[in-house]
Amino acid sequence: MNEFELIRRLTHDLPRHPRVVVGVGDDCAVLDLGLPDRWVLFKTDAVVEGVHFDAGALPEQIGHKALARCLSDVAAMGGEASSALITLGLPTAFDVARIEGVYRGLNALAARHGVAIVGGETTTNPDRLLLSVCLLGSVEKTRCVTRSGAQPGDALFVSGVLGGSLRGRHLCFEPRLAEARWLTGHFAVHAMIDLSDGLAGDLRHLLESSRVGAELLAAAIPISREAKRAARERPDAKSALSAALTDGEDFELLFSVSSRDAVPLLDAWRERFPDLGLACIGKILAERGVRLRDERGVRPLEAHGYIHFA
Amino acid sequence: MNEFELIRRLTHDLPRHPRVVVGVGDDCAVLDLGLPDRWVLFKTDAVVEGVHFDAGALPEQIGHKALARCLSDVAAMGGEASSALITLGLPTAFDVARIEGVYRGLNALAARHGVAIVGGETTTNPDRLLLSVCLLGSVEKTRCVTRSGAQPGDALFVSGVLGGSLRGRHLCFEPRLAEARWLTGHFAVHAMIDLSDGLAGDLRHLLESSRVGAELLAAAIPISREAKRAARERPDAKSALSAALTDGEDFELLFSVSSRDAVPLLDAWRERFPDLGLACIGKILAERGVRLRDERGVRPLEAHGYIHFA
Numbered sequence: 001m002n003e004f005e006l007i008r009r010l011t012h013d014l015p016r017h018p019r020v021v022v023g024v025g026d027d028c029a030v031l032d033l034g035l036p037d038r039w040v041l042f043k044t045d046a047v048v049e050g051v052h053f054d055a056g057a058l059p060e061q062i063g064h065k066a067l068a069r070c071l072s073d074v075a076a077m078g079g080e081a082s083s084a085l086i087t088l089g090l091p092t093a094f095d096v097a098r099i100e101g102v103y104r105g106l107n108a109l110a111a112r113h114g115v116a117i118v119g120g121e122t123t124t125n126p127d128r129l130l131l132s133v134c135l136l137g138s139v140e141k142t143r144c145v146t147r148s149g150a151q152p153g154d155a156l157f158v159s160g161v162l163g164g165s166l167r168g169r170h171l172c173f174e175p176r177l178a179e180a181r182w183l184t185g186h187f188a189v190h191a192m193i194d195l196s197d198g199l200a201g202d203l204r205h206l207l208e209s210s211r212v213g214a215e216l217l218a219a220a221i222p223i224s225r226e227a228k229r230a231a232r233e234r235p236d237a238k239s240a241l242s243a244a245l246t247d248g249e250d251f252e253l254l255f256s257v258s259s260r261d262a263v264p265l266l267d268a269w270r271e272r273f274p275d276l277g278l279a280c281i282g283k284i285l286a287e288r289g290v291r292l293r294d295e296r297g298v299r300p301l302e303a304h305g306y307i308h309f310a
Numbered sequence: 311m312n313e314f315e316l317i318r319r320l321t322h323d324l325p326r327h328p329r330v331v332v333g334v335g336d337d338c339a340v341l342d343l344g345l346p347d348r349w350v351l352f353k354t355d356a357v358v359e360g361v362h363f364d365a366g367a368l369p370e371q372i373g374h375k376a377l378a379r380c381l382s383d384v385a386a387m388g389g390e391a392s393s394a395l396i397t398l399g400l401p402t403a404f405d406v407a408r409i410e411g412v413y414r415g416l417n418a419l420a421a422r423h424g425v426a427i428v429g430g431e432t433t434t435n436p437d438r439l440l441l442s443v444c445l446l447g448s449v450e451k452t453r454c455v456t457r458s459g460a461q462p463g464d465a466l467f468v469s470g471v472l473g474g475s476l477r478g479r480h481l482c483f484e485p486r487l488a489e490a491r492w493l494t495g496h497f498a499v500h501a502m503i504d505l506s507d508g509l510a511g512d513l514r515h516l517l518e519s520s521r522v523g524a525e526l527l528a529a530a531i532p533i534s535r536e537a538k539r540a541a542r543e544r545p546d547a548k549s550a551l552s553a554a555l556t557d558g559e560d561f562e563l564l565f566s567v568s569s570r571d572a573v574p575l576l577d578a579w580r581e582r583f584p585d586l587g588l589a590c591i592g593k594i595l596a597e598r599g600v601r602l603r604d605e606r607g608v609r610p611l612e613a614h615g616y617i618h619f620a
Contacts, residue, residue, distance in 0.1 A: 029428035118339035
């Protein structure tokens with residue numbers, strides 16, 4: 001049983017509450033706490049030593065990554081982050097200087113995005129360091145973007161470059177809060193998700209929530225230098241395109257807008273964010289599933305990004 | 311370096327934000343998100359296998375305890391709980407039926423207190439089960455109670471019975487939400503904390519926040535049957551009174567009110583909650599420190615509940 005099946009099994013019959021605008025199954029929970037114009041965003045995420053970072057990661061990077069993952073989810077809803085609680089699971093023997101470094105990484109990123117660290121707790125997790133972040137944010141009701149609004153005909157966009165993140169980028173990526181705020185302030189974003197599981201997997205989450213399908217243009221997918229280098233160094237391993245589809249931990253924004261907004265969006269983005277790429281990588285279709293178009297034609301993309309060659 | 315010293319070191323220079331009414335150092339963070347009459351309460355807490363429960367605990371009890379700990383903190387602020395996120399740290403080999411049992415425990419308690427479980431995540435924590443809960447609640451600005459309002463002359467009260475919780479009560483205690491709401495609705499509660507570290511330790515947290523001291527009346531401290539039984543069974547171990555002062559995990563309410571409210575409060579409590587004890591265990595003093603009065607006189611109580619015999 002994989003993570004998604006387990007979550008489905010645990011959460012399929014949770015009772016509904018009127019204050020819950022969006023519950024399980026989007027980047028953040030969305031709550032109506034009674035504010036006239038805004039909804040509250042609520043998110044938690046954990047990083048575990050040996051799973052999300054290894055013993056060689058700098059302490060500052062561990063703190064940075066833990067908070068940045070949650071911020072990336074707030075970005076994907078079009079929101080702003082507000083306050084965070086930090087849970088430290090400390091191994092039996094821990095180095096105070098290392099934990100202070102973790103907090104320096106947390107604090108620096110929090111300060112850049114106006115996030116107040118308002119508490120947390122320490123607990124023993126005897127075998128390994130664990131860092132869990134709980135984040136509150138908010139978003140104007142008119143600007144909240146979920147995974148479920150993609151419409152047939154929409155153009156599909158992704159920010160930045162994909163693949164090879166585990167070679168280092170995953171420890172120092174900058175969550176796309178400013179970009180997402182600009183997007184929802186200037187364009188009608190129909191659906192959005194942040195890329196943590198890889199384009200192939202997260203696109204499928206967005207499509208399933210929206211009950212649509214998509215066609216990807218292989219040549220348009222922005223592949224990172226690291227993914228290209230990895231493919232050159234190990235020609236027997238996965239191709240650079242496969243890496244961009246499946247490596248995960250990119251923490252870029254994947255979103256759809258009406259096709260008539262596509263060119264104005266690309267032009268405005270290049271002016272506003274000249275140092276960050278934005279690629280139109282395909283289109284939303286009414287027919288379910290994901291197809292990949294390249295110079296040899298159109299083929300189905302398997303669930304986890306495996307490219308099926310007929 | 312103990313937990314409290316580490317937290318102090320990590321959080322002493324956190325920047326202040328105008329939306330933070332109460333930050334690090336109380337039972338919950340208190341946030342002003344712009345609601346006219348209410349503040350938002352924000353709390354996280356984790357339980358770890360082998361630390362907060364052992365392998366023999368029923369799965370339902372694990373889920374119950376994880377959420378109940380957070381609810382107890384919301385109670386201590388005089389608040390109501392609203393929404394929760396659940397983080398499951400799953401060991402490499404885990405039993406789906408056990409995790410479903412954990413969720414049954416969570417869901418049953420959440421339903422009783424009107425808490426919406428709005429999401430969460432699963433991660434790998436290879437060596438042991440970890441369950442972290444993040445809770446949102448709220449409280450009327452006029453009814454929010456912190457640790458810092460105790461005043462010299464106040465009467466000090468504790469609900470329930472203390473000591474011996476690890477013999478079983480810690481896995482099935484009911485958080486005192488209804489009692490705390492009733493208290494703040496009918497009396498001016500000056501300061502309140504929930505008892506997780508033991509009366510001696512948590513009283514000291516309340517007193518330090520309030521910059522006051524206290525005198526406890528030994529004969530008035532309500533000692534649980536389990537603590538008395540443990541003291542009978544092992545006369546060489548700690549006394550029943552010591553257990554009530556230091557065992558921890560009681561999750562009862564400790565609070566102070568003006569001395570003129572003491573008798574009306576006891577009378578009204580007995581009528582409203584006939585099945586739950588309320589004991590006046592001492593008084594707040596201007597002089598710092600904790601003193602214990604018994605038939606032999608008044609002596610200082612050491613930091614962690616050790617009773618200093620001159």
